[in-house]
Amino acid sequence: MIPDRIQFYIGGAWTAPVSPARLSVENPATEQAIALIALGMDADIDAAVASARAAFPDWAATRPAERRAVLERVLEVTRARQADLARTITAEMGAPATMAFEEQAAVGVSHLEGFLAAFDEIPWQERLPNGTVIRREPIGVCGLITPWNWPINQIALKVLPAIATGCTCVLKPSELTPLSAMLYMEILDEAGVPAGVVNLVNGSGPVAGAALSRHPDVDMMSFTGSTRGGTAVSRDAAATVKRVTLELGGKSPNLVFADCGADLKARVAASAAECFLNSGQSCDAPTRMLVERSVYDTACEIAARVADETIVGDPTVEGDRMGPLVSAAQWSRVQGYIDGARTEGARLIAGGPGRPEGVNRGHFARPTVFADVTPDHTIWREEVFGPVLAITPFADEAEAVRLANDTDYGLAAYLQTGDPARAARVAAALRAGMVHVNGTPQSPGSPFGGYSMSGTGREGGLFGLEEYLEIKALHMPAGWN
Template identity: 45%
Template sequence: MTDFNKLHTDKLYIDGQWQASEGGSSHPVIDPATEEEICQVVQGTAEDVDTAVAAARRAFKSWRNTSASERRDYLNAIADGMEKRREDLVQAVSRALGCPAHITKWLHVDGPIYAMRYYAERTALMEKTEKAGHSLVLREPVGVCGFITPWNYPLHQFAGKVAPALAAGCTMIAKPSENTPLQDYVMAEIIHDAGLPAGVFNLVPGAGPVVGAALAAHPEIDMVSFTGSTRAGVEVARVAAPTVKRVTQELGGKSPLIITPDADLEAAVRWGCEDVFINSGQTCTALTRMLVPAERYDEAVAIAKQMAEEVALGTGPDALMGPLSSARQRDIVRSYIEKGVAEGARLVTGGAETPENFPKGFYVKPTVFANVTNDMTIAREEIFGPVTCLIPYRDMDEAIAIANDTQYGLSSGIWARDAESALPVARRMEAGLCFVNGGEFNYDAPFGGYKRSGNGREFGEAGLDEFIQLKSVQLPE
């Protein structure tokens, strides 16, 4: 098992070296499965952000002018380092988040390695010029970036920001969540060993209202990319507004899964439940509102109940679902379950009580609600836990109306007879993603939401576009 005390968790990584914080305070990283402390991580200050931004600004002057082939080699070297230290990355995410290690490997680590190589092969796009009448259109990096990443998919979102930014020629300061910072320390070591020039990548962990706010407000940061709650995303945008920097946000969701009347109901319901229960429901794209034809509703509820009761809890090789990330998150999820019962939804299985055989750890039972209407709190607000709500519909127009009746628009799903028959429904969904008949997340395609689920895109070539400034050069005719 990885000894995280050997990481430089008492230091910040700034300007190519490990250095002490101006403040010196620390924050415990807790194993949510055992409730024991893993290690202490230093908490940066606004002054540390100033130091890191100055380093990134200096580095940008030369890094922006590196060739695409140089940046490609650096990104591939980082990906090679991630391959070599795959187990360290798995343990860093699994231990601090609580996701079973065998799931962490494919859910949290394999994709980010792929993303690094994906953007390595797209650095050449920065040297592409286009003719527009008598003008040339050039691509240039946006500049110094501040990255605020979440605790639920910490390495995934790290790669979704850092990889395209490096490919574009940007420099950066990364701030991980206080709950799950360990993978960023492993990545800082990997990046250092890859020989990335000093100041291109900087790591300043710390509290959101301190380090996150300093990044968002800093006049020498050209772009801030935030992943987290809608509430916090609004605050980041507000603080960033006076400096007119670019802001991208990947925020909350309350996503629907429409199961059509001609779908394989057993396959659809089981997949829909697993989508919610994986990562203990702490997934912004989770399809937490399952919309089922009224005539098949009771059958769907029975399948969901059986599926939830089959879920193995724990962190071992047979477990599907680990604990929630923290005591606070566990308590939030339990309060939503209690509110669902209070508002008249039928608790089919699960509930707010501590699961049997798990006296320690921040566990919550896989929970299924029936008789849910779309005006209930559990159907309106993002619970961020293993809770799914089954809602009946009479016809497809009503299903789509219910699906789109939300302030969010991050994700959606359809399970139909086949993919071809699902596409007309997908076109009517007001969401940035749509998963059809169990289709998997695709790192080659853009990821992002509509409405209050945010703006901007990550992954795919659209993810690179977020870090590009376009320049028009007007030539004489």
């Protein structure tokens, strides 16, 4: 019998849902149900929002030092429960054990450390040269909708700044990965986050997510997920003129220049591995590799070798490997893109359709590489969200930039070069919210977000805290403090 996890976290306690709807949570590696959850409806959202609204005045009035002390306790408990978070993420979304601990669960710690460092830099009150006093105040009750692909990453990037700035919130995690979110509520509860400051309701986007976005007592919506989902949240929030921040899809270019020289093999291999990380289920994955023509064939060979050598299998086994896709629907979606690329004439050089050899259950896909991909191909334009790399040649720097920017998205871009001047020049020309040069990773506390259809606003560090603050200008008589 599978465990019953049908309660919601509202007002500091686990409460029975109003909704009778239920959903089985699946382990994508075994295709077996591992828990039963409730799917909330409008009445459940109403109860959670009412709890957050009731808690807001007292929490907003706390001194920053008090809120910081609560976050420090959250950090202590998160560190103690990191292994529990990792095991839960492996079970519900298939992240390999080592990666789940070192990356998926670890960001719950690193993001909080980044927020604590930035927290001390916030000028809660300051005076402009013209004498106006500026106060920064919490925006109010925040609705937070998070995805399944990096569950704790996105929860931490939304819940923690809400707590830090004096806001209260209602979290609706993905119904595919609710168990890690519920565990995170246990962490917050153990750390002493006051009742009502953070509330959780599980449910689907079209029902619970829409009810949260439309709710008149919600002051802000923060959404991470597909561009289609983001536009739905924006529409639902528009009637009450909420602040809306969105972190959406991507189709990130990775420009590989011949001047990498002796580092070419390492840079291409690392880039391909980055594309396959998390089974390709990352919005900022470098899925379009643009390679200078003189080293194009070599780069294709290296990327294909990385794909062929990637171990795919049981995510509970420690070590470097690729786990399953999150669901049967996601597996079918990725297979459709692979079949479509072959039909449209892209050259398959590694992987392909179906499960890896010897795998007969679970939503496992083959790390796949296509060469000679052009802007006319669907996998150039659309986010596959699976382990599929598209490689394209370019003649010179100008063409590389033009091809890189030929996308509706603008989340991340990647650049491999041995020339610092070129790196600065090309990075400035790329239309993306983040540019990674020669594999340099995202640092905790840095802003995460993008241009165009990749969303609005930024998450992480000082920029992420500012999203949850209102600016009040006090025009005081001369000589008054």
